[in-house]
Structures are given as C-alpha cells and as structure tokens.
Amino acid sequence: MNTLDTVIIGSGPGGYVAAIRASQLGQKVTIIEKNDIGGTCLNVGCVPSKALLHAGHAYQEIRHAETYGIQATGTLDFAKTQHWKNTQVVKKLSTGVSQLLKKNNVTIVMGEAKFTSKSTISVSKDGKTEDYSFKHAILAVGSRPIEIKAAPFGKRIVDSTGLLNIPTLPKSLCVIGAGYIGCELAEAFASFGVSVTLVEATSTILPGFNTKLSDLVKRNLQKLGVTLLTEALVVSSKETEDNVTLTYKKGEVESTIESNVVLVSVGRRPNTDRVNIQVSGIELDPKGFVKVNAKSQTTNPGIYAIGDITPGLALAHKASYEAKIVAEAIAGHASKIDYKAMPAVCYTTPEIATTGLSLDECLAKNIKAKATDFPLAANSRAIAASKTEGFVRIIHDEKSKLILGAQIAGMNASEIITTLTMAIETGLTLEDVALTIFPHPSVSEAIMDTMEVGLGYPIHM
Template identity: 50%
Template sequence: MVVGDFALELDTVVIGAGPGGYVAAIRASQMGQKVAIIEREYIGGVCLNVGCIPSKALISAGHHYQEALDSEVFGITTEGVKLDFAKTQEWKDNSVVKKLTSGVEFLLKKNKVEIIRGEAFFVDANTLRVIHEDSAQTYSFNHAIVATGSRPIEIKGFKFGGRIIDSTGGLNLKEVPKKLAIVGGGVIGAELGAAYANLGAEVTILEGTAQILPNFEKDMVKLVERSFKKKGVKVVTNAMAKEAVDNGNSVTVTYEAKGKEEKIEADYVMVTVGRRPNTDDLGLEIAGVEMTDRGLVKVDEQCRTNVKSIFAIGDIVPGAALAHKASYEAKIAAEAISGKDVAVDYIGMPAVAFTDPELASVGMTEKEAKEAGLDVKVSKFTLAGNGRALSLNQTEGFVRLVTTKEDNVIVGGQVVGAGASDTIAEIGLAIEAGMNAEDIALTIHSHPSLSEAVMDTAELALGLPIHV
C-alpha cells in the first residue's frame, strides 16, 4: 500500500465508533472480514461519552443522595449529608465513562480492528477520504457501514451557548443549578429532570404535547408525573417555547401555554426536543445513497442502502433512535456483508425511560394489537403484591402483559417500577420466541425477586392467579 495520492485498500470500513459502529466492526471482524473503523471524535460515540451511560451515572448518584437524605422508613436517620457535585462528576467521567470507552478501544484492538482517526467523506460508492487535522488520506473499500449517529436539535430562539445548553451541556454542569428549566419532556428531558431534582435542583419541564414521555402509555406516565409532583418538579404541557435570553448569571425563558405568554427565570435552560441524524457533510449523495426528506438513510431489511456496497445503521436510519437498536442493526449489517441470510426484526425491541419510577415497554400495546387485527386481553399485576418490591419500599408500579385470547401468546408487555429496565428483557425474550403465558408461568422464578411479578402476571392471564 502506498500513502499519498493513491488510495489505501480496505475490506470493510465502519464510519462512527458508537454503539452501532464499534459493534459492527467487532462482529464483521469475527465473521472474517478485515475491518477498519473511522472516528472523528471519541470511541464509544454519544452513548458512552455524553449520552446513555453518563446520564445513568447521574441518575444513580441522585438516587443515592436521596436515600442518604431520607431513609427513616428503614429506621435509618442520617445527619450532615452533603453533596460534592465536583466529585460526582469526577466519578462519572473517570470511573464510568473512561473505563467503558477504554474498554471498547481495547475490544476493537483485540478483534484486530484498525482505528483510523478523522472525518470521512464519500468520493463515490467505493471510495472515501478521511481528513484528520492537517492531513488527508483516500481509501477504497469493498463495503462500508455508516453509523454516524445523531446530535441534539437546536430550535429557534434557543441558540446553544452559555446558559442555553443541550443534553451534553446538562450532563457536564459544574454545579447543581438552583433552578433548571427543560424544554422537551421526552425521555432525555424527563430522565435528566428527575436526576437534577433528586440532586436538589428546582426543575420546570416545558413539554409541547399533552403529556410528558408521549411515547409511553398514559397510565404508565401518570406514575412519573406523581413522582415529579412529590419532588417539586413543575410540568407544563401543551407549552410552546418561544425564546431564551442569557442574562449572564441567569436565563429567562419565554413560553406560551393556554393562550397566555409566561416567563420563568433559571440558572440554565436545557433543550431536549429531539435529535438530528448526522448524515450531512458525509458525501452520501455523491455516493448515490438515497435519503428521506428528514435526512435519514433509506435501507432494506439487511440495513443495505440502494448502493450495494454501503450499509447504514442506528440513528441515521428510520425507526427509534436507541443505542440497543443500533447495536442490533450492527450485527445484521456485518453478517449480511458476510453472506448470512439475516434480516432485522424489531418485534422484541424494548423502549425504556430511566425515570422515577422506571418505564419499559416491548412489543405491542393493547391498542396497537387491536389495530393489527388481533383479539387480545390485558393482564395487570401491581408491584404492591410483590415481596421484593415491598422489601425495597418501592411498590409503585405494575407489570402488564398483552396476550391473545385464543392461545395466550404474549404479543406485548409493559413494566413500571423498580428494575423495569431489567425485568422487560424476560418479556422481550418471550415475544421474540413466540411464547405464551403458560411458558412464563411454568418457569421457576427466584424468590423474592421483582421478576416474580412477570410470572404472577402470566398466571393472571391464564386465569390462575395466586397473589391477587
């Protein structure tokens, strides 16, 4: 290979080293491909560095702080509890984020994946150019997997900078704000709103639709709203954010609700109204790749674009912008390149909100099942009847199963409460495997455990409940 005006040859190249990209690179290498991965910023992508992982670290810190402040129900009285937020941030950055990202880099090297630093641009369907600092190199490739992720949307009147921040800025504040305004009450806004409320901030959430967490069912969201009320979080729905003015030591947010213009003052305003796919400035159009009007890449069920040599996964393709969706698609694309007969199937794709309490959903809701023409029934078991939930003093929530009336096949499920993000996996497996309620009911669950609530719900679906 010759460096310079000549193109270096690559077999499979992955653009982006987030949870889609690095998984694709490792799986492709495992399938016998010679793989290189191109990353312009940081290994691990948004998720590991400024998204999923650091946000859960702050959420966890908030929970521990609240437990230290108030555990009298357990007979534990504490005095002099203090929060050293600088130390919290240091733990998040060094003991959590850096450990994971360095681990991912180790895994890439272990799997013989070449790491190329820089920004990639397509020249044509089999050539790209990588620019890094003051140098540039051209590469030819047999196959490319584009996994460039997404970035926060900036809305009119809320230009990022200073005290007007996106979710990345919200995760890296130097102090817990006394007052925090959040524009957007989706998963990111609700999660970080709860985290900062637990850490002592006075939080106001402005949501443009009729409810926060609009992608979850109303009875699930009600429990989060109740929790927010207890924390002193103010939620304003059907609110239109109009402008934010940075005053230097505070920010004034103007919004409209119920036909009336309102203003609130806060230390920071965090905008979490969605994310935009990172598909611009990649040269995808030059390579002949077809896009949607929203800037998403059109792909088939193997994540292949209309250009045979180029695949795309994660936030840049249609569907939910979820890290675990990107990782799933990564394996499909890598295996498709190796000639395996694989295709995406999102039937068991979970959605989770790490709020208080946690929300998790997989498969179809009752409404979706009926719209699909299925004759279903719904069975719901409250965590107040679960021994482990009682021992944790976290009885808010429930497990719900959506099953067919004829043969009790599980087509959907929702979990609200402690451990929902983990418990949902059992229901997802059941849906993926085509199991019915009897399969779950006959599975021996450890006692006492939160997962027993799934078994109890399955027994309820069969008309043979023990703990109801």
C-alpha cells in the first residue's frame, strides 16, 4: 500500500487550490479526480453558465443596437455557441488547471476515491483498484443537483449540467426553482429567444437576496418575456417524446404547463454519501454536511473538508478561500476561517451582489446600523452605457461609520463588490473610502458617491 503525504479528493475550485497551496508550502501532494479536472464549477457550473449568459447578452445587444445608431441583424447558430463554450472556455480552463497542478508538482490520479478506514482510501478506475494510506486528507467532493419526486430526471427533465450541454435550443423551457442558478439560466435561454417559464415555490424569485435587488431582476426577466409563477408548487410531471407536462398548485388551484425541456434547479446536496464516509471517523450534521472547526478540520483530526460539503453558501470562491486556510493549517500555520465578508453574486440583468452584513442581520445582532443608497441613474459611466438600472447600498455603523455590508445592483456589480469586500475586511469607514480617488468615469465611482451620501456631503445627489 502506497502512503501519501497529503491527498486531496476532488479537483474543483476547492481541491485544486488546496493542492497547489499545499505544494507551495512544502507538502507532497496527490489529487484524485473521478471526472474532469476543475470540478463542477469549471466544467458544468459557474463558468459555462456565464459563457452562455455572455453569448445571450451579446445576441441581445446586437438586436437592440439601433439605440446606438447601429443598424445590425443577428442570427444565432447555437451549435457554434456550444462549441465555443466547450472548446474556447471550458477546455481551455480545464487544461490550464491541469498544467498548474503539474507545474506545482502535484500528482494527479484519475479515479473514484472512497474511504476504507480513518487513514486509508481506495481509488477505482476501469475495474482496477489501488489502495493508499495518508497522513492528511482534504475532502473536496462538492455537491450535486437535488432531484424532486414530482419531476424526476429523465430525457427532457434535466439538471443544470444537462441544460448547459443541450445540443439544440428548445422552443420552450420551464425552470423549477428561481434561485441564482435558475434565474441565470432562465435569462440565458430567454436571451436566445426560447420561451421560458420560471416556477418558484416561495413568494419571490431569488429568495436569498433582498427584494429591492430581486425585484430589479424580476422586472428584466419579464422584459425578456419570461413568465414568472411564484408561490407555485410542482406536484407531478409527465414526460413524452417531445414535451413535458408539469402540474403545479397555486393555493388550492391546479394548473399545467407544457414545455420541450424542464430544468430542475431547487438546490444542491453534498456528495458526502458517495465516499464511504461512515468508516472515516467524520461526523455529519443532519443535512449531510461535514462538521468542521475553525480550521475546516473534521472530527477526524487527519481529515479536512472544504467547499459545498461544509455548511454555508455553496460558492466556488468560498471553497477556494477555505482551501488556502486548510493548506496552511496542515503546514502548521495558525490560520483560521473568517467569513467576515463573503461576496455573493447573481449574474443576471442587472447583476446583483452582496457582501458583509445586511441591515436586518445588523439589527438581529443589536448593531445600530444605517443603510445609505446611491442610484446608478446618477452615474456617468452607467449613463454612457445606457445601463442606469441599479444602485449601491452601504450598510454602516451609525456612530463610528464603520462599513459593515454592501449590496449592489447594476452594471459590473460582480466586479466592484470586491472593493467593498476589502473595505469590510480591512475595517474601513465611510470617510476612508470617500477620500479614495476613483477613476472617472467609472461605475465604481458610485461607491464613493454612496459614502458621501452617508457622510451627509453628497456631490451628485
């Protein structure tokens, strides 16, 4: 039996980052992957979905180019769109991650790993099995889409992976679940001209976001022609060769929807049930997530867990952050996890992003906080791009003016939220940021303007 120094199971944004950082810190690292290097995010999740969104937005820009005095007509070849996404985006990045692992002297083993004891694993591939013992293990096996009884996966009822790899555009699509994955893919396919219906069991789309943010997304989805059904619970489905008929209830009234394809996007479940975890000495919580301490160490001191299999938001950047902490902890550093400011983004139109505490969270913690807003309608860069819908909101301590949280809706929200994440992490106040010189014209100037509103000396309001 071969003995491994540090073994990492899973090569997603948690696994590969942990592998590289652990190797940089002097550990001999082996990473095990059963599918494709890069994990769900890179191959069938975050990255390809953003590629399709980008293509959809480009198609819409061409269709509405007359706004800028441009006469243009656009035709869509979806097969070429998929080929571009798969070869120029996904394959390029996956190959890049493999090269980074090799550059950092990480040994890559392809196969499915399962625990055989508290300090051993077996790796199976093509009917062959290899056994290994390890000194340290990092479990980074991610999550998978939840399947529902009312609409089990089939030929035309698919998860996000199936929809992202669909070879031809359907005429109609029904999306069950209006979280960020459901909303992003609903927008992408509606942008391509597909008739989309979005079904959500709660009273609003994007239930994890403030309604001031989600209402902007709702309005734009409706402009694209997306039909929104909230407080609607899918109770059954019938799949035929060409279509799927869904039956749903709103209150006591039952209705049906027919579409070519159904996407089930109601959340994800941790893959902790796929690694024979019961023999590893790792304890799970009632929802199947791994119990970890401040170093992301499990109840087995030799095993760490990161990413979607641990409690909290299922975000790629959360996994990457935890990966670095764990690699440092194994190397003997006094590193601990601190989620003081964890950005979350929905890449819809407009983009929406949050970081730090919301006003409600501050109130729950008995923090006397205040929210200050600035509209992008008063931002010159947004006006020049005809993208004025949105705002910047800063949550700050009433007395000290310490920045506690932020919410952004609008152009480039996914990019400029980082400025506010850094402000929270470094303990900056409204004045600190207001006195920072921002480039003009830029959307980021709205951050400075929001700070000035909070201080009572606004220039552009």
